[in-house]
Amino acid sequence: MTDLRTNFAGIELRNPVLLASGTCGYGEELAPFLDLSRLGGIVTKTITPEPRAGNAPPRIVETAAGMLNSIGLQNPGLQGFIVDKWPYLAALDTKIIVNIAAPTAALHAEMAARLDDVEGIAGIEVNISSPNMKDGGMLFGCSPTASNEVIAAVRAATRLPVIAKLTPNVTDIAAIARAVVDGGADGIAMINTLLGMAVDWRTRKPILGNITGGLSGPAIKPVALALLWKVHQAVDVPIMGLGGITSAEDALEFLVTGATAVQVGTATFIEPGGAADIVAGIESHCAAAGISRVGELVGTLGV
Numbered sequence: 001m002t003d004l005r006t007n008f009a010g011i012e013l014r015n016p017v018l019l020a021s022g023t024c025g026y027g028e029e030l031a032p033f034l035d036l037s038r039l040g041g042i043v044t045k046t047i048t049p050e051p052r053a054g055n056a057p058p059r060i061v062e063t064a065a066g067m068l069n070s071i072g073l074q075n076p077g078l079q080g081f082i083v084d085k086w087p088y089l090a091a092l093d094t095k096i097i098v099n100i101a102a103p104t105a106a107l108h109a110e111m112a113a114r115l116d117d118v119e120g121i122a123g124i125e126v127n128i129s130s131p132n133m134k135d136g137g138m139l140f141g142c143s144p145t146a147s148n149e150v151i152a153a154v155r156a157a158t159r160l161p162v163i164a165k166l167t168p169n170v171t172d173i174a175a176i177a178r179a180v181v182d183g184g185a186d187g188i189a190m191i192n193t194l195l196g197m198a199v200d201w202r203t204r205k206p207i208l209g210n211i212t213g214g215l216s217g218p219a220i221k222p223v224a225l226a227l228l229w230k231v232h233q234a235v236d237v238p239i240m241g242l243g244g245i246t247s248a249e250d251a252l253e254f255l256v257t258g259a260t261a262v263q264v265g266t267a268t269f270i271e272p273g274g275a276a277d278i279v280a281g282i283e284s285h286c287a288a289a290g291i292s293r294v295g296e297l298v299g300t301l302g303v
């Protein structure tokens, strides 16, 4: 038996596997397929200060080894989340991290302060990386200064652990990582989707209603690993690694490269209960390799 328990920035996880934001809704949709208490945690769909209807359809396109989405942060807004979604999540026997985004640093801070009063939230993940938001998201996450300001505002507004979710769509991700850590981030989640586009040459039109979207799934795993490797060397806070993880072996690759925990996203669209299989697979691979604690693997990549 391998001890899978993982402390991520003060959050005690049963194991290092969480569901990624936007790919598991608010938990309820997946409950018929998966015992959610087998997971380390769930990261909610991004919540914004006010409800959002999201972008015009089509909003999803399948690609080679992945998918493009341009959902546009459809969500019920902070108040709707607290009233309609939180009671279900609060009753689950797993850690719930609430993912937030807003058009200004001050509005991020207001959301964080409000969530601070909600009993049972394990942490806040700040989405400064959505490519599908014209009034925030990646606009912040591409600038070290703006990233720092948003995270510092959130950090000052809550007692909860603050996790900054980074975009891969930058020249120097280590500079962004240092900026969020300077702003007080307790942890980093990476990566969000890569900016992408799908085209129908016959109609000579883009396929997505929003024209561009975010690429996810197995196609982006090598990009995620390379960026994780860079960020792991640049900062000392724990990192949640994600991007294309579909198997226990994928997850173990992220742990060895420097992730303390991992998130499973697009794989859930292929196999809704797959994250629990990843937990079981991590345990059996580690046990077979004689590893007594999964944490022993983190950042052990030799180069």
Ligand SMILES: Cc1cc2nc3c(=O)[nH]c(=O)nc-3n(C[C@H](O)[C@H](O)[C@H](O)COP(=O)(O)O)c2cc1C
Pocket: 020, 021, 022, 023, 045, 046, 067, 069, 071, 073, 099, 127, 130, 165, 191, 192, 193, 215, 216, 217, 218, 220, 242, 243, 244, 245, 263, 264, 265, 266, 267
């Ligand atoms: C349909 C869809 C919706 C998503 N929505 C969000 C979101 O609301 N907030 C967020 O931070 N990331 C969102 N993401 C990004 C994922 O959380 C994750 O960062 C990305 O998909 C890479 O991981 P994966 O390859 O395992 O899916 C979304 C991804 C998909 C596919």
